Every structure is written in C-alpha cells, then in structure tokens.
Amino acid sequence: MRLLVTGAAGLLGRELLRTADHDVVPAYHSQAVPGGVQLDIRRRDDVRAVMRDVRPDAIIHTAYRQDDWMTTADGAVNVALAAEGARLVFVSSDAVFGHRAAAYTEDEPPCPTTPYGAAKAAAETTIRTIRPDALVARTSLIVGSNGDSGEEQRVRRLAAGEPGTFFTENIRCPIHVSDLAAALLELLVTDADGIAHLSGPQALSRHELGCLIATRDGLxxxxxxxxxxxxxxxxxxxxxxxxxxxxxxxxxxxxxxxR
Structure with missing residues (x-):
C-alpha cells in the first residue's frame, strides 16, 4: 500500500513513519523530512498536484495548526477533496467537545467551545459529507517517550523554573503516541468509517499528567x-x-x- 502521511514532521507523523509497514510517502510543510514531499495543504492546487504525483492508496491526515483555521479546517477539506479513491483517515481532536463531567461517545455531535475545536469540527462535518467512507479518528493529549511531545517539554521547562502553571481542573484522557499510531495503522486497513475515539482510558488533570511525566524523567x-x-x-x-x-x-x- 502506498501511504501518504501529512504532518510527517510532527510527533504522530514521525511515529507513523517509523512503524508503518507500507510504502510511506511523508508530506511536510516547513520542516523537511527525508524522502518527503513539501505540501501546503492550505493551497488546493498544491494538494491536487501532490496527489497526482504520489497517487496514494491511503492517506493519514495528521497536519494541523491550533491557531490557523485555514490549515486545520480548510486544509483538511482540501486533502479530502483531492484524495479521490484513496482510503482517508483524518485525525481529529477531543477539542470538538466542551466541558462536561460525563465522557463523550462517538455518536454525539460536536459542541466546541474554542476556535481550534470549531476548526476541527468544521473539518469533520465537511469530510463526512464529501467522503462518507472516510474515518475520523478523534484523540486527546498525545505523549511520547523521549520528551518530544508538548506536554513533556512543558514539564521540563516548568521544572527548571520557567514561568507557567499546570491546571488541576483541566482534565483529558492522554494517549501514548505509539498506541495511537498503531491503532490508526490497524484501522487504516479495515473498512471502518464514521467516527472512532482513540484516547487512553484514564482521565487525568494536566497537573496529574505533569507529575507522572516528571516522575518518569527523574524530576x-x-x-x-x-x-x-x-x-x-x-x-x-x-x-x-x-x-x-x-x-x-x-x-x-x-x-x-x-518498566
């Protein structure tokens, strides 16, 4: 299978490249990836040109920017429009939902309360309309093993005395990047469509997660x-x-x- 991975320079993208047992073509925006193709998903013509050149059998779309609607929402739609007959897996976020004590299931409609969540929700809705065979995989905070995730880097900065704080009432369900990548690659070769939730089974506050990371790292x-x-x-x-x-x-x- 010829697999195109967008956002290949990111934490999840790198793990997919490392573990995928396919003919993988990395797509990146600004940070070059060996053997990859440069792709600006905000430009529909650019996306179409890359799709014509690569001719992927499948796509895992991980690229996003939290502060940029064009990348997160419009870019995802551009990929879906250009994907034609390729199997499409779109990585979305728990940010499509708002604060609630009870956990959200796959059947519940988005109710975002942030611009980033709204962008992901808009992308989900459009992709499911134009590509009903696509899989939308929502996930939560992604943690790595080598200090390369945002949460791990933040722990090190704050442990070193830099300004900032961890919130005790901000609660998510973190997932390890290797678990997420393995699950995405497993679902990729099935006929599953619609919505899938891929997060860890343990709800933790940002502070609790930070303490676990610090303990692991000897801080x-x-x-x-x-x-x-x-x-x-x-x-x-x-x-x-x-x-x-x-x-x-x-x-x-x-x-x-x-251990």
Missing part, C-alpha cells in the same frame, strides 16, 4: 506549579473502538511509570 513532581483554573473536563469514551482493535490503548499511569 521532582513537587516543584511543578499548579492552580485550579477554569474547569474543563473533556473525556472520550473509546471503549467501542477499543473492541475493534488488537492494539491496547494504555492508561497514562501505565505507559509513563511501567
């Missing part, structure tokens, strides 16, 4: 500053998708502290 979790902040609880119920997978989506306490 003192007690030095991490924390504050309550505005309540923001967003949990994805991934149990339905988990039943389709051989890949086990591990809780953060397991993948961060197990």
């Amino acid at each position: 003192d979790p007690n030095v991490l500053p924390s504050t309550q902040g505005t309540a923001s609880v967003i949990q994805l119920d991934s149990s339905r998708t988990q039943r389709l997978l051989k890949t086990r989506l591990r809780p953060a306490a397991e993948f961060l502290l197990s």
Whole structure:
C-alpha cells in the first residue's frame, strides 16, 4: 500500500513513519523530512498536484495548526477533496467537545467551545459529507517517550523554573503516541468509517499528567506549579473502538511509570 502521511514532521507523523509497514510517502510543510514531499495543504492546487504525483492508496491526515483555521479546517477539506479513491483517515481532536463531567461517545455531535475545536469540527462535518467512507479518528493529549511531545517539554521547562502553571481542573484522557499510531495503522486497513475515539482510558488533570511525566524523567513532581483554573473536563469514551482493535490503548499511569 502506498501511504501518504501529512504532518510527517510532527510527533504522530514521525511515529507513523517509523512503524508503518507500507510504502510511506511523508508530506511536510516547513520542516523537511527525508524522502518527503513539501505540501501546503492550505493551497488546493498544491494538494491536487501532490496527489497526482504520489497517487496514494491511503492517506493519514495528521497536519494541523491550533491557531490557523485555514490549515486545520480548510486544509483538511482540501486533502479530502483531492484524495479521490484513496482510503482517508483524518485525525481529529477531543477539542470538538466542551466541558462536561460525563465522557463523550462517538455518536454525539460536536459542541466546541474554542476556535481550534470549531476548526476541527468544521473539518469533520465537511469530510463526512464529501467522503462518507472516510474515518475520523478523534484523540486527546498525545505523549511520547523521549520528551518530544508538548506536554513533556512543558514539564521540563516548568521544572527548571520557567514561568507557567499546570491546571488541576483541566482534565483529558492522554494517549501514548505509539498506541495511537498503531491503532490508526490497524484501522487504516479495515473498512471502518464514521467516527472512532482513540484516547487512553484514564482521565487525568494536566497537573496529574505533569507529575507522572516528571516522575518518569527523574524530576521532582513537587516543584511543578499548579492552580485550579477554569474547569474543563473533556473525556472520550473509546471503549467501542477499543473492541475493534488488537492494539491496547494504555492508561497514562501505565505507559509513563511501567518498566
């Protein structure tokens, strides 16, 4: 299978390149990836040209920018329009939902409360309209193993005394990048469509997650500053998708502290 991975320079993109057992073509915007093709997904003609050159059998679209509607929303639609007969997996976010105590299932409609969440929700809605055979995979905070995720880097900065804080009322369901990549690659070769939730089964506050990362990295979790902040609880119920997978989506306490 010839697989095009957009956002190939990012944390998830790099893991997909490392683990995919396919003929993978990386697509990047500004940070070059060996063997890759440069792609500005905001430009529809550019996307079409790359699709004509690469002729992928499948696409995993991971590219986004939290502060840029054109990249996150319009760019995803441009990829879907140009994908033609290729299998399309679009990586979305739990940010399509708002604060609620109960976990969200795949059947519930988006209700974003942030511009980034609205961009992802708009992309989801349009992609499902123009490509009903596509798979939309929503995920949560992504954590790595080598300090290369945003959450890990933030722990190191704040542990070193840089300004900032971790919120105790901001709660998500973190997932390890290797679990997420494995699940996406597993779903890629199925005929699953619609919505899939791919997050860890353990809900943690940003502060609790930061403390686990600090402990793993040999840092003192007690030095991490924390504050309550505005309540923001967003949990994805991934149990339905988990039943389709051989890949086990591990809780953060397991993948961060197990040896």
